[in-house]
Every structure is written in C-alpha cells, then in structure tokens.
Amino acid sequence: MRYHHADDKQASNDHWLRSFSTIMQYNRSIQNFVYANVLLFPLLSNLFEHSCSILLIVLTLFGLPLCFFREKRLSISSHEKMVMWAFASYFLVYLFSFTINGIMGNLEDLRFKYIEHQSRMLFVVPVFFLFRKTRLPISMMWYSVVSGAVISGIYAIVAGVFLHPGERVSGSYHSIAFGDISLTMAFMSLAGVHFFQRKKSFFWAICPWCAFFLGLVASILSGTRGAWIAIPVLLIITLVQYYRDLRFRTWMGIFIGIFLVAMILYKTPQTQISQRLQETYQEVMEYDSRHAKEGSASERMEGWLAAWNIFLDYPFLGAGPGSFKSISHQMIDRGERSEIIRIYHQPHSAYLSVLSDCGILGLISLFAMFLVPVYAIIQKIRITPDKHDAGFAGLYLIAAFMQFGLTETIFGQNVYIGFYVVMLAVVLYVCSGYGESDS
Numbered sequence: 001m002r003y004h005h006a007d008d009k010q011a012s013n014d015h016w017l018r019s020f021s022t023i024m025q026y027n028r029s030i031q032n033f034v035y036a037n038v039l040l041f042p043l044l045s046n047l048f049e050h051s052c053s054i055l056l057i058v059l060t061l062f063g064l065p066l067c068f069f070r071e072k073r074l075s076i077s078s079h080e081k082m083v084m085w086a087f088a089s090y091f092l093v094y095l096f097s098f099t100i101n102g103i104m105g106n107l108e109d110l111r112f113k114y115i116e117h118q119s120r121m122l123f124v125v126p127v128f129f130l131f132r133k134t135r136l137p138i139s140m141m142w143y144s145v146v147s148g149a150v151i152s153g154i155y156a157i158v159a160g161v162f163l164h165p166g167e168r169v170s171g172s173y174h175s176i177a178f179g180d181i182s183l184t185m186a187f188m189s190l191a192g193v194h195f196f197q198r199k200k201s202f203f204w205a206i207c208p209w210c211a212f213f214l215g216l217v218a219s220i221l222s223g224t225r226g227a228w229i230a231i232p233v234l235l236i237i238t239l240v241q242y243y244r245d246l247r248f249r250t251w252m253g254i255f256i257g258i259f260l261v262a263m264i265l266y267k268t269p270q271t272q273i274s275q276r277l278q279e280t281y282q283e284v285m286e287y288d289s290r291h292a293k294e295g296s297a298s299e300r301m302e303g304w305l306a307a308w309n310i311f312l313d314y315p316f317l318g319a320g321p322g323s324f325k326s327i328s329h330q331m332i333d334r335g336e337r338s339e340i341i342r343i344y345h346q347p348h349s350a351y352l353s354v355l356s357d358c359g360i361l362g363l364i365s366l367f368a369m370f371l372v373p374v375y376a377i378i379q380k381i382r383i384t385p386d387k388h389d390a391g392f393a394g395l396y397l398i399a400a401f402m403q404f405g406l407t408e409t410i411f412g413q414n415v416y417i418g419f420y421v422v423m424l425a426v427v428l429y430v431c432s433g434y435g436e437s438d439s
Helices: 002-023 028-047 051-068 078-103 113-134 137-161 175-190 193-197 202-220 233-243 247-265 273-286 296-313 324-333 350-383 387-405 414-432
Strands: none
Touching: 002 247, 028 051, 028 113, 028 137, 028 175, 028 387, 051 113, 051 233, 051 296, 078 113, 078 350, 113 296, 113 414, 137 202, 137 387, 137 414, 175 233, 175 387, 175 414, 193 202, 193 387, 202 247, 233 387, 247 273, 296 324, 296 350, 324 350, 350 387, 350 414, 387 414
16 A cells, blocks of 8 residues: 555656646747846846846746656766766765764854754756756857846945945945856957957947946946956957957057056045955955954955864865854953854855865865866867857856955855856856857
8 A cells, every 4th residue: 555655646646747737848938938048148137136046046947847857858068977976975975064064063053054054055957957958059148148248337436436336336235246146247258259250340349348348347346355356367268269360559558447447436435445455455464363444355354264273184075064153262261252244144254164164175176167067068168169269268267256255255155156057057058069059
C-alpha cells in the first residue's frame, strides 16, 4: 500500500511537470518575454528597488523545467559544466560550514537567511538553459548594457548636478551598488564597439562610446570610491582587446576624454568628489585601531581586522555564516576592536567575509566563481573567434566584480548576485555559439 501511494505521488509530480512544461512551450511569445527581460534587466536592476531579484526569479522559474524535465533537458559542454559546478561549490561550502558549525554549537542563529544569498548562485543553471532554449540574440546583450549605461548616466547627471547637488547619486539600493553596476555596464558597452560599427550608421557607432562615458559619469557621481579604483585594471583589459584596432591618436583621445571628464567632475563643487577623496586620505593617515574614528575608511579597516582575526581562529571552515556580528561584538566588549563596527553584520569585503564565514574552503570557492568562468570564456573565444567581443564583455564583468569585492561584501546583496548571475549567463551563452540569430 505504501509503495502504491509513492507511485501515485511520483505520477502526480510527473503530471505536474508535464503540465507546466506544456504551458511553457517556449513559443514566440515566451521568447519575446525573455528577450524583453534581458533587454531591461541591467537598467531596471540599477534604478528600481527589488527589480533585480524579481527578474532573476522570473527567469529562473522559466528555466526550471529545462533542468528537471528529462525530455527537455539540454546537453552542455565540459566548460559549461565547470562553471555550473563552480557556482554550486560556493553554495555547498556555505551549506557545509553552516551545518557543521551549527552542530558544534558555534552559531547562535540557525536561520536559512544566512545561506539564502548563496543559494541564488544555483540560479545560473536554469537561466543559462533558458537562454539556450529561447536562442537569445547576441544583440540583446549589447542593447541591454548600452541602454542601461546611457540612462543611468543621464539619471545621475540630472539627480547629482541639478536636483540634489552635493549628494551622492543612488539607484535601486544604495550609491555603492549604483556606482559599481554603472561602471560595469560602461565597460561592457565598450566591448561592443565592433558590433555597433557593423550597422554602418554614425548614430549606432557612437552608442557604445556614449554609454561608456555616461556610465563612467554615473559611477563618479555616485561617490563610490571602491568602483573608481577598478578603472585602471579595466582600462588595461581594454588595451588588450583593442590594441590592434585603434590608432595611437584614438587611444590618446580616449585617455584625454576620461581625464577631462574626471577633472570636470572633480572640480565641480556639487559633486563633492574632491572632498570625499581628501576625507579618505585623512582617515587612512590618522587611522589608529585603538582609537578609531567614525568614517567609511576607518570602519572598513576595523571590519577587515575583525574578519581576519576570526579567520585565524577558524581557518579551515570559518566560524559559520552569520557569525561575524556576534563574534565582532565579543571583540568590541573585550576592547580588541572599535565600537564603530558594532552596527555591521559583515566586514565590507567579499574575500574577508568568506574567510570568516567558511575559512579557506570558502575563499577557494569564491575564486572558483571568478576564475573558472574566465577560463571557460577564454577557451570558448579561441574556438569561436567571432565571439571575441562578447568574451571580453564577460571579462570586464568578472574583473569589475573581483575588485568591487575588495571593499564590499558583494555576494551578500541580491542586486550584485542577480546582476552577476544573469549577465554572466548571457555572456557564456553568447560565447558558446548556440544561437547565431541576431534579429
């Protein structure tokens, strides 16, 4: 009788999957819906609260039948499997540390929310499958990042120079995320210069350049210093991508343009950029761990030291997800760290955060999410050279996020997770060459 009930339950589950799959036939309407989501994703993620999470969940739900329904499951290459396992390993390491530290009694709170962000890394699998099934056009990637950078830049100029002069421009969540994502879209747009040149129109040819400079302006007006320090490395990647294509005078024009934009914004009193840089320099020079003063730089350095001390005490598996706040409070009470970090539940660094949460295993899994996709992208563009520019868009994305992680716990916030997962899935799909349609 028990086995009969189990068979009925399995049959019911199969029927539900078939029904859901019948609804989701991935016809033209579904394709257009997915294309619209991808087209608007960068812009909405940067400007409207919760839109990144909502769109990520929608794309994931549409792609789930492709993962669990055997008749619709798609084959994937070894490089794509490596990327998916790298993302899965990040979640599994967090789950393992959470479980072991919970059993050992090291965690005061065992709620799922402390590994909920990491579980979203698994969404890269159904999202990638969905793009393959709907044959996402290459043009969607370029239009999405260019429109996102252009509109974000215009919004930043209006808000930061005219409506609220002197205030940091903020988007969907806070000014830091707005500055980081705007800069990422700016450089991803720059990777699409060849795509827009092929349209044989002056308007289209200048689109990626306008997107680049407007995205750069948006990042600067946000006052996000962690994004500014990423610019030199991203420019080096630009040199690698275009060193054969652009003449010396063109390179000089690019660097002079960037310099002029930076100087104009630096000298404009409403932006308060010079004041923020001077404050940072003063905080770093006057920093004293025994008498740390309030300030962005001081708070980060205190948080970094606290996370490093936690890692030294728990080097292999870390102290467990969600443990930073309680342990740092103990340090403060003992006089080892300053009161200025009492309000924080994370140390403002993706690398030190994963070290304190999951130890050296966590750091390895974090680097895997960055470096395995880099390896996969490089291998794919060697096989399909015509996807060279799309591959560099992915390299800009990964390099930018690796640097943002130095001063911000990026994968502890949904907007960063959603943007990285969806845009990397787009890049991997385009570089794989499954869909050549460009309509």
